[in-house]
Amino acid sequence: MRIKVVLHYLGLLIAIVGLSMLLPLAWSLYYREPDSLAFAISTGISVVSGLLLWRLTAVGEGRLSRREAIMLVAGGWILASAFGTLPYVLAGTFSNYLDAFFETMSGFTTTGATVFDPVVNSIESQPHGILLWRSLTQWLGGMGIITLFVALFPILGIGAAHLVEVEMPGPQAERLTARIRDTAKALWFLYLGFSVLEFISLWVAKMPVFDALAVTFSTMPTGGFTPTSLSIGAYNSPLIEGIIIFFMMVAGVNFGLYYFLLWKRQPGRFFSNSEFRLYIALLIGACLFIVLNLTMSGVESIGEAFRYSSFQAVSIMTTTGFVTANFNVWPAFARSALLILMIIGASAGSTGGALKVTRLLVLAKYAYRRILLFFNPRAVIPLKVGGNTLSERVVSGIIGMSILYFATLIVGFLVMSALGLDHVTALSSVAATLGNVGPGLGLVGPTANYLCIPALGKVVLIVCMLVGRLELFTILVLLTPSFWKWR
């Protein structure tokens, strides 16, 4: 492995993170707030150290190997988060570095779990620059910083295919175009386009301009940070909620499908996609059952039940984590349903997190095939998704990934319990960070935050967020001895 080549590109990546801080800097200068100095210094530090690293290391010949690509993606995410903490640290937003790092990682991984205390250190008391930076980290992380990097720079050449594959969520990164750089460009273009649409819609729906920008920056990546302590509930507007529900659903669909719908004009390919259909069916089903549960247990009237359950089901399943109702006080069934949606997550190739609908589909079909094979062991039953037979290799990859996902969930649950948290908090905190959702249940519920988690627990959750965003393997492979041997 050529460490120097990896460092060379990491330098450039850090410089991009530094440059992106110019946007919050502009806002804080506009409002003449004290955090502008913190942003100016952090931009300077990031850009200078990034460019220094870039200049000092030589770029080698030839394509990036798979191992180098993994190092670059894993290193890129960790370093981006490390440099992303600079504004919080310099502005003195948090009392300790761990909290700053938690908030940044929660941003880049689009989790949206916050450690702002609503009483002592409320979100509303923060300067605009800091609030915008929170949301911007999510926007950058949503479609992937590495994918953005590939779209921007032609320098990576042939190795770029590995990079995008390693970063993209989903079992198989679909090639939309012949050149991976064009795919990355198309994805970012779609992402940007939807973001502009959402911003305009929110602005038309009379949301303040700054809030509209910040909320857009955290809806499209299915992030969840808002510039208010009460999340979207603070605006108390059914119209705004409707707009956000629509764009959350948009963000939870495989972006490749939009490419076929809008570029290739193949609506059939969009609407007949089996993952898309299951995704919509699950959303509608979950929503209806929660409405039924809420109305029958007398918590909400039917109208309110529809309004809140649809918002919460979409918000949790797309792993956004916006809140309009305190679902912590909902009956047991509704809470369990949300916890399950938290684990299933959005579509592969979307900006959402967690296990992904397509994996659920394959797992279900695999289990059914096992049942059929029990009475006729010699039957040959191909596993089909959307008319295409999946190769056993892909199936085995999906099963392996799912096992690891649940294993991580269980280990995290045990560790959090060992730290003295109750069952509901322990399990939901791990599920919510591993799936990049944000709010969980119990102590980390929709109206609470992650400040109460002990330091070690925060470290575990930070790891969960990163591992969840990069779909386990990229980070877990770094822990295997054989990755480091044979270089």
Next chain:
Amino acid sequence: MYIIIVGGGVVGFHIASLLAEEEQEVVVVEQSEEVLENIRQLDVKTILGNAATPKVLREAEAHRADLTVAVTGSDETNMLTCFIAKELGASTTAARIRNPEYSGYFVTSGKSPSAPRKVIRPKSLGIDVFINPEVEAAKEIMSILSSFYSTPIESFANGLVQIREFKVEKGTIVDKPLGDIAFPKPCVVAAIIRAGGIIMPSAGELIKQDDRIYLVASREHMDELGERFAQPQRPAKSVVILGGGRVGFLVAEGLQRRGVLVKVVEGNINRCQEIAAKLEGAAVVQGDGTDRDFLIEQGVPSADAFVATTESDELNILCGLLAKNLGVSRSLILVNKLGYIPLAEAVGVDVAASPSLLTARKIAHFVLHGGAISAALLGGKQLQAVEFVTSPTAHVAQRKIIEAGLPKESIVGAIIHNDRVIIPPDDSVVQPGDHVIIISPLPVTPSVEKLFK
């Protein structure tokens, strides 16, 4: 350009990697999941499926393909793929056709009424270009055997200009700067290949033993210029060919037609009988090519050249080396795995012709860039020599070529003005209609192309 490559074998992979490096839009269609897995490391789109079906070709968007290249292992699949692609609206198609029966039908018509007529015509099948890797390899081997130097030639401008690789063998020029070599005739040094890497030539560059030098010159001057670097050898008059496969057979047949004494060594007795029946007058012997005593007995040490053409790369390298060791002046071998070529050259085997590389070269001729009419790959696959025709509106027209703003990595080899070769071309003004030969690294070629449009 949008290019569909059907078949991801050695040739398909090679062409795909070449085109991806040139930043063309490439799609590879392949039936085997495992083979496709290997292709995915390239920056190309991949489609799993049988390309000889309209469904798969439609998915590959054959209707907008500028070039469809079918290089699967099966001739029939390749022909059918081209046919369907053409029906769907593909513009240019190329197929690899190995069976001489098919390709024979394509080129020659029957002489007597009873002889088979051209039943299969390439146009009616929608094939614009057909490539036979074995024939290309055999042609290459024969052209080397019939010339003074053991290195390949690329021809441009209807053969007026050649680019030829020479290996530095003479001690008198070693460790001297390039600028100090007095060339007897005008020529341009296009590149120096040292230890597998390319060095852009400059007057101060010291020449080392075993460097490979690419020279651009007009055809009649080439042999004389070559003497500066290498010892000329007389064209082969007696040749021992190891392996009676397709390439071996074609070489034997071709050489025999030129009056060269040919002996074919083949291990399989059935194949021996088969080719002995077809090659009247050539000696066909059955035996093991790695057996030293057997090769001596068959007169290998006194032969002018030894050509190893078996299916196995390892066997070819080993036997080529053995023949060299026995005292053959020229030892040519066939290599399929590209990674073996530098190795084979390093151990002292003269030239390693590779059918897949030759096919890729032939394809490169047809991936024509805008005004380009001929193209060749040099130095493995790192450099490309392209012959451009200057259009009246081109950026370079009416300008001195050195002031035309070519990328600094490019070298102008020659200008051909009304069939008059101008070498070196630095000071001459390019007129519309002039042919210009430019040597540049693959990624730069598209930007050179723009200057001539």
